[in-house]
Amino acid sequence: MKIVKLNRIKTMLAEIDKQGKWLAQQLGKGPATVSKWCTNAIQPDLKTLVEMAEILNINIRELIVNTK
Template identity: 35%
Template sequence: MVKINRLEQVFIEHNVYNRRIAELLDVSESTVSRWVHNKQQPDVHKLYKIAEFLKIDIRDLFYPTEWPDSK
């Protein structure tokens, strides 16, 4: 099963379009599209700006990591 990209999921949840994120960060819509489709990843500063704009915790832009117990 393929998971939807977390950024895409967050944008859908907050009813935000790539165009608005592109304007906010002064990047092209195609750049945001590459982030949403896992072709490229935004740097931490851009992720912070996205979280700030959406008024969410930056950690909400990521899927939680689950590590197997290493006993």
Template identity: 45%
Template sequence: MTEKGKTNKDLADALKIAPETVSSWCTNSAQLSIKKLFEVAIYLNIEAGDLLVSSKK
């Protein structure tokens, strides 16, 4: 989200969910559903698979 200039609140507002839910996804304390995964990808204008692959090298 940082690369796209988006915050947890921006994503939460777009998906009509609580910002705490997005935060739990970002900290890996909860996993999003496949449906939400695709909604996030559409919102960020990226491929869903990009959200599943670690960017750490």
């Protein structure tokens, strides 16, 4: 089973020198959940992506991979 990269969460965290654990604390989520998002094993819902973009102070589009 090939994992398709649909988000750039891991990349965006690296750009601001933050860890998934930090993001998990900011969102009130478990570190394992954020880790799965970062590896694209699962995807966050739209509400969470909006919250994440606000926390990271970026446009939500920066979190999503353009697959076209």
